[in-house]
Amino acid sequence: MTLRVAVIGAKGRIGSEAVKAVEAAPDMELVATLGRGSRLEELTEAGAQVAVELTHPDSVMGNLDYCVHNGIHVVTGTTGWDDLRLSELEGWLVPAEATGRPPLPVGVLIAPNFSIGAILGMKFSQIAAKYFESVEVVELHHDRKADAPSGTATRTAQLIAAARAEAGRPKQQDPTTHSLPGARGADVDGVPVHAVRLRGLLAHQQVMFGDTGETLTIRHDSLHHSSFMPGILLGVRKVVETPGLTFGLEHFLDL
Ligand SMILES: NC(=O)C1=CN([C@@H]2O[C@H](COP(=O)(O)OP(=O)(O)OC[C@H]3O[C@@H](n4cnc5c(N)ncnc54)[C@H](O)[C@@H]3O)[C@@H](O)[C@H]2O)C=CC1
Numbered sequence: 001m002t003l004r005v006a007v008i009g010a011k012g013r014i015g016s017e018a019v020k021a022v023e024a025a026p027d028m029e030l031v032a033t034l035g036r037g038s039r040l041e042e043l044t045e046a047g048a049q050v051a052v053e054l055t056h057p058d059s060v061m062g063n064l065d066y067c068v069h070n071g072i073h074v075v076t077g078t079t080g081w082d083d084l085r086l087s088e089l090e091g092w093l094v095p096a097e098a099t100g101r102p103p104l105p106v107g108v109l110i111a112p113n114f115s116i117g118a119i120l121g122m123k124f125s126q127i128a129a130k131y132f133e134s135v136e137v138v139e140l141h142h143d144r145k146a147d148a149p150s151g152t153a154t155r156t157a158q159l160i161a162a163a164r165a166e167a168g169r170p171k172q173q174d175p176t177t178h179s180l181p182g183a184r185g186a187d188v189d190g191v192p193v194h195a196v197r198l199r200g201l202l203a204h205q206q207v208m209f210g211d212t213g214e215t216l217t218i219r220h221d222s223l224h225h226s227s228f229m230p231g232i233l234l235g236v237r238k239v240v241e242t243p244g245l246t247f248g249l250e251h252f253l254d255l
Pocket residue numbers: 008009010011012013014015034035036037038054055056057059063076077078079080111112113114115151228
């Protein structure tokens with residue numbers, strides 16, 4: 001069966017690459033490309049089954065609202081997710097029992113990162129987390145990125161913090177008593193996350209673990225937006241058969 005796919009954010013850095021990937025996929029047809037100012041009704045008019053949403057943290061909720069309520073599955077890599085947004089989205093996907101309506105049979109995949117290397121880096125960090133006293137995350141991105149820290153770094157830090165807590169490790173202590181604001185990075189569930197923005201970079205992350213007499217660094221580099229395309233195409237193929245919210249492409253991989 002050929003999947004009818006639309007791309008929202010089609011002129012952006014990753015969106016324009018996604019347009020090419022969908023066009024080249026033998027089992028997909030690109031039926032619509034939307035940019036800022038486009039009407040969301042173009043999705044339904046084109047008969048899109050899946051929308052690949054790659055826009056901006058300020059735009060993603062409106063786009064998902066339209067798709068979910070019009071029966072269009074979504075694969076989104078847009079950043080800016082927090083508990084409030086996730087619970088609002090889940091409320092759309094599974095309406096409260098009081099409404100008497102059945103859950104919408106729509107699938108939504110939110111992928112903090114589509115690249116297999118980045119997903120493995122997160123998994124390896126999750127495994128390492130309980131064995132080391134100290135951990136810091138450094139993410140490095142291009143100089144046009146709107147959000148900091150990155151969605152990937154935030155997710156990585158959350159996974160590390162959860163793994164430490166599960167192993168009974170207390171939150172790590174920060175001995176700093178004198179510092180400039182921001183010098184120790186953002187605190188994500190007790191894990192310091194540092195964000196570098198530099199022209200020439202694309203998307204990079206290193207997770208640094210340390211304990212007595214040793215360190216372990218888990219580093220990943222996305223050198224081109226093509227690194228995200230196999231993950232996006234896999235997400236499109238899987239989301240149509242996975243109703244509800246899936247957070248993280250790892251759930252569609254045999255990890
Ligand atoms: N999950 C992943 O693997 C990846 C996620 N991203 C994320 O994807 C998002 C986009 O990143 P970039 O392509 O670098 O940004 P970009 O700024 O190059 O592209 C975003 C595009 O979306 C358009 N746009 C904004 N609001 C819109 C709306 N309401 N409707 C339609 N189009 C709209 C903009 O005009 C722009 O063309 C960011 O949140 C970024 O962090 C980026 C790369 C990989």
